[in-house]
Amino acid sequence: MERRRVSVFGSTGSIGQNTLDLLRRQGGADSYEVVALTGGDNIALLAAQAREMRAEIAVTARDDNLAALRQALDGSDVSAAAGPAALCEAAARPTAWSMSAIGGCAGLEPGLIALQHGGILALANKESLVAGGQLLPEAARGTGATILPVDSEHSAIYQALVGEDIGRLDRMILTASGGPFRDWSLAELHRATPEQALAHPNWDMGRMISVDSASMFNKALEMIEAKEFYGVRSDQIEVVVHPQSVIHSLVGFVDGSMMAHMGTPDMRFAIGYALNWPERLDLPVAPLNLAELGRLDFQPPDETRFPALRLAREVMTRGGLSGAAFNAAKEAAYHAFMARQIGFTAMARIVEDVLERMAQDGDLTAATIDLDNVLAVDKLARLRAGDAIETRKAS
DSSP: OOEEEEEEEEEHHHHHHHHHHHHHHTGGGTEEEEEEEEESSSSSHHHHHHHHHHHHHHEHHHHGGGHHHHTTTTSSOOOOEEEEHHHHHHHTTTSSSSEOOSSGGHHHHHHHHGEEEEEEEEEOHHHHHHHHHHHHHHHHHHOOEEEEEHHHHHHHHHHHHHHGGGGGGEEEEEOOOGGGTTOOOHHHTOOHHHHHTTOOOSOOOOOOHHHHHHHHHHHHHHHHHHHHHOOOGGEEEEEETTTTOEEEEEEEETTTTEEEEEOOOHHHHHHHHHHHTTTTTOOOOOOHHHHHHHEEEEEEEOTOOOOOHHHHHHHHHOTTTOOOOOOHHHHHHHHHHHTTTOOOOOOHHHHHHHHHHHTTTTTTSSOOOOHHHHHHHHHHHHHHHHHHHHHHHHH
């Protein structure tokens, strides 16, 4: 039986490691022809994954890690490469299935290239849709490729819509755990530290997505992602805080009925669905015990304490290249917070400052939205965010 050709972009991150876990449990290198694995600074893990899976190539995003990667792969048949161009070259290698789990806007171009094969792109990189808008869906339509969402929320919506007429959809409800700061006052949020923001109560995730969850920026990104992926109106997208993280999302129809996707908080649900689609195979996840759970709680989000949700609605209303600026400013603010240059609540203020300034300057409108325009706005927004960060540091 011919092995399925697969690549995992971002294999050393949380999503990537869970993807490799499922590949391993389903036969590993004996069942899959692993083409490319990519990572960042965790060279030891990347090399170990590449050796185990007998990958064709391992790529580190950082040029200065190439020597270490080559050394770690010495004696194997795995090629080593580094840098953004190498990521794109790896994405150009034909596959039947690719996981897009590179963090941030950096995942957009490799994802676009991977879609040229016409296979399946498992999309965990929500920033690609936020920044690129319809670039990925249009590329998929052009080649006959399939994009399967891997965010737990969007995978839940996708599964709830199977066999349904999306024209009969009334609303989408994205659930949010509320993160570690769900019940914190605004005064307490001002003093929140990176260590506290990383301590998510339910999910085991990477650093940036954990902080984004704590600030609700992750949910804000998912709101924009929902609009772009499903083609719904922004007023059809809702957010509700659900502390147990058992209902991953809900969809409501015009007849008043609702469908919810439920399961324990384990990303292998969504990854496994995308990996095995259109089939369902056994997954190594704990079954949900409703009697033991006892109760499910819901509450509206507080957009005063978590303004990222309000900013997401403004981005959806403004359109154009607003998503690219929003994501870039958010990433810059995140790095400044982690470096203790700004406070937790300053992240949202910086994003808002950047959006307002770029809108006033006319930087968020374009006759066409293409990769070059998206990357140009991404670069400019990071510069504007840098200016805003320096201003706050000096005040």
